[in-house]
Amino acid sequence: MESFIARYRNLVVLLALLTAQLVGLAVQVRRTSSGLNTLDSTDAKGVRLIRLWANAVISPPERLIHASKIGVIGLWTNYIDLLHVRQQNQDLENTVDRLRLEEAALLEDARQGQRLQALIGFQQRYIFTTQAAQVYGSSGSDRSHVFYIDKGARDGLKPDMAVITADGIVGKVRDVFPHTAQVLAVNDATSGAGVILEKTRIRGILRGDASGRLEVVGILADERIQPGEHVLTAGGDLVFPRGLPVGVVEKVVRDPDRDAFIDILLKPAAHLDRLDEVLVITSTEPRFAPQEQQDLAASEAEQGSVPTAIKDQMKASEVMAEKLPGLADPNLPPDQQPLNDSTPPNPAAQPPQPLHADEFSPDATDASGAQPETSPISKPKPKYPSASPDASGSSGAAHPGAKSKPQATPRRNP
């Protein structure tokens, strides 16, 4: 028996294990009332013990691996995968910086294109000949408001030429070099230009103050000057053509040196602190478009036709006088003949004299005997003295007592 087991111990072990497991399976399986086999929903005590042991053996290392997995993933995600992130971040920052510079350059090009487009549009519309120039430098001092442009004597620039933009005047050419020129801005204290207020037509002198602000000086105090009024060039300084925008009245202040005068602070029409492209007026000879030239020629032709018509009329008059000698008065000089009389044929009739005098009658004072009439022919006085051209002047008509004051000076018949 012992030798049999020893000889077939592999098979014996196999059969023992298989049998044990089959018995164990048989214990776990149960036949239901419907004739089907099924497992017990609740494990038997022995089966539960086996499951508990297996779980006790497998669960700890399994949980360890799970925790390790989290740690490995965290290590990978937070460290190994980020090994080159610093370099990538540096590269990306460099790329962003480069792209920002390119974007800024493109934006500047676009803005310059828009400015140039507007400037060229203005230059083509402007009546005088201009030379476009690029501002490339300044004096470097806030006390000297000059800047330099890239056009000079070779381009036809001369001193005292006006420098403008499409928005308004900028300054005048001060020094001219072969290829460049120095421009004195209008907001410099040494600058000067004749200007006129658009609505009130008050003239003044434009200059800059110490802080570079534009102001108009040499103006008598006037309440009609209000902020917001536009100021234009007056055209009398032989530098700026008339009618160019200068700025807008921003504030009116009293002249500290002269009581009766005021200073007008202006908001410049042109961006004097952000100049990039300017126009230099190289010639004040008007240049017209073909259509404008045709209109001008037609206008001149029309003006020239008027004297011809007058000549024709005079010639016809002479012919008429020769043919009708009764129309000529031998007692009158030739220029007062009826055919040559240019006075209105039906002059306005004199107003009828009042039937009786009252207080509104021109001679009311005379009627009261206060002032004797010295002239035999009295001229009817106007009802309202302020409506008279003489009364609108400054020769005493504005005086309040002038209305009731009697006329002392003798009047002559005109």
Next chain:
Amino acid sequence: MSVFGAESRRDMEIHRYPLLVYTLVPLVALVLQAWLPRVVGRYSWFDLPFVVTVYFALARRNPMEGTVMGSVMGLFQDALSHHAIGINGIAKTAVGFLAGSVGIRIDVDNHTIRVLLNFALSLLSSAIYLFVTRFLLGLAIDWSWLTELLRAVGNSVIALVLFPLLDRLQIKD
């Protein structure tokens, strides 16, 4: 190279391993088998305890050790599931016995033979599982031979990689 000749000394060589390997490798196989399906999901077409059972049975050339190894591994797998304890145990007990019995007669150092044997024993294990469950116990079970075929392929691929690695752990004379 002789495949079935058992006369040569080399063919009859029994591989020996440190006790730690006998303990840890089956334990790691069981743990990974319980943990990896959570990672790979429905593509868990492998059975690591089966591969380890076959390996040790072939390497030890001892049917009894293979039987015990297969029985323990199968029982652990059953214990970790909600199925009846013993189904995998019976299947792997048989596989261990057969692998140990075949290992006496073949060259266990030939990788191709080991992989092919692994593939064949994997299908046999599946067949035993199906037999025990459906015919012995009379339990209803969803079965797909395609899945079992893929599992056999997966076991073979794992064996192709794992067996050389485990060979490095054996004790050299």
